[in-house]
Amino acid sequence: QLQLQESGPGLVRPSETLSLTCSVSGGSVSSSLYYWAWIRQSPGKGLEWIASLFYSGSTYYNLSMQGRATISLDTSKNQFFLRLSSVTAADTAVYYCARLRISAANFDLWGRGTLVTVSS
Amino acid sequence: DIQLTQSPSTLSASVGDRVTITCRASQNIDGWLAWYHQKPGRAPKLLIYKASNLESGVPSRFSGSGSGTEFTLTLSTLQPEDFGTYYCQQYQGSSRTFGQGTKVEI
Numbered sequence: 463q464l465q466l467q468e469s470g471p472g473l474v475r476p477s478e479t480l481s482l483t484c485s486v487s488g489g490s491v492s493s494s495l496y497y498w499a500w501i502r503q504s505p506g507k508g509l510e511w512i513a514s515l516f517y518s519g520s521t522y523y524n525l526s527m528q529g530r531a532t533i534s535l536d537t538s539k540n541q542f543f544l545r546l547s548s549v550t551a552a553d554t555a556v557y558y559c560a561r562l563r564i565s566a567a568n569f570d571l572w573g574r575g576t577l578v579t580v581s582s
Numbered sequence: 583d584i585q586l587t588q589s590p591s592t593l594s595a596s597v598g599d600r601v602t603i604t605c606r607a608s609q610n611i612d613g614w615l616a617w618y619h620q621k622p623g624r625a626p627k628l629l630i631y632k633a634s635n636l637e638s639g640v641p642s643r644f645s646g647s648g649s650g651t652e653f654t655l656t657l658s659t660l661q662p663e664d665f666g667t668y669y670c671q672q673y674q675g676s677s678r679t680f681g682q683g684t685k686v687e688i
Contacts, residue, residue, distance in 0.1 A: 509618075509626065509669055509680040522676040525583070558625055566632050567673030568616035572625035 464489035466559050466573035474553075474580050480546040484559030484573060485539075492517045492537050497562035499569060500533060500544045502555040510555075514562050515542065549580045584609050584674050586681035594687045601657040603684045605670035610650050614673040617646055617655045620683075621666040629668075630655065662688060 470482035484498070491498060499514040513533040515521040521533055527546070535542035546553060556577050560569040585608040595601050605615065613633040618626035628637045630646035633653055643658045657664055665688045670681040 508682045509671075511671075511678040511680070514678070524677070563631075566616070566635070567614050567678070568628055568631045568671065569618075569626070570628050570631075570637070572627075575625055 464561070464571060466561065466571060468557060468559050468573045468576040470557075470576060470578065472577060472579060474549055474578060475582050476550055476580055477548055480544070480549050480553065480578055480580075482544045482557055482559075482576065482578070484542050484544075486541065490537075491535050491540050491542060495564055497522075497564060498533075498535065498542045499560045499562045500531075501558045501560055501569065501572075502553075503558070503575075504552075504555040507555075512544065512546075512557075551580050554578065554580045583677055584611060584672055584679055586670050586672055586679055588668075588670060588681035588684045590684060591682070592685045592687065595660050597660055597662055597688060599660045601660050601664075601686065603655045603668055603670075603686075605648075605653045605655070605681050607651045607653075607672055609674070611672045611674050613649050615646075615648070615653050616671045616673075617644075618669045618671065619664070619666055620669065626669060660686075660688065664688070 467485045474480045497514040500512040513523045515533045530547045532545040556575040558575045559573045561571040563570045587606045615633045617630040620626040634646045667683045
């Protein structure tokens with residue numbers, strides 16, 4: 463059973479860069495059937511898709527991130543990553559990594575999520 | 583960007599009730615809509631994909647319908663474990679957006 467696990471600092475200072483890792487176990491990030499994605503949820507709010515990528519390197523971003531987000535992967539480590547630059551308090555959220563099933567364009571597996579707080 | 587509007591925002595119901603949630607898209611998304619259920623402190627769980635397909639392992643009391651710009655999620659017989667928030671999600675081109683959520687209170 464494939465599992466996803468987010469990791470990274472729980473506290474980031476304003477204007478700095480948020481860096482998160484998603485470790486994939488029980489399956490390969492090199493699968494041709496799936497994209498890999500980051501989604502966030504601000505406290506008490508709804509869900510916001512941030513970015514997706516395919517193992518070949520194709521990437522898609524939510525335009526609302528205004529170029530601050532970068533998604534990447536390391537097939538040798540079976541991990542993918544999110545970097546979000548110039549963070550503000552508005553970036554405080556639970557960040558989820560997820561698997562995006564290409565055939566149905568939905569997120570069929572999710573990590574448990576990690577809370578990132580932006581504060582000085 | 584395509585916007586998704588769910589109604590109602592909050593729903594109070596009793597065990598055994600039939601519950602319907604609506605999701606309206608600002609543009610035609612054909613059948614590219616999914617539904618998720620989220621309990622407090624947990625990640626969302628996929629229920630329905632491509633508007634009407636039940637995800638493996640999801641109870642048959644959940645069903646989805648619709649196409650174009652209007653979609654519905656129906657719970658035929660509400661169970662205690664069905665409380666939480668339900669989200670719709672669309673796919674069009676390279677963009678993916680979620681509805682604002684419908685909180686189901688039991």
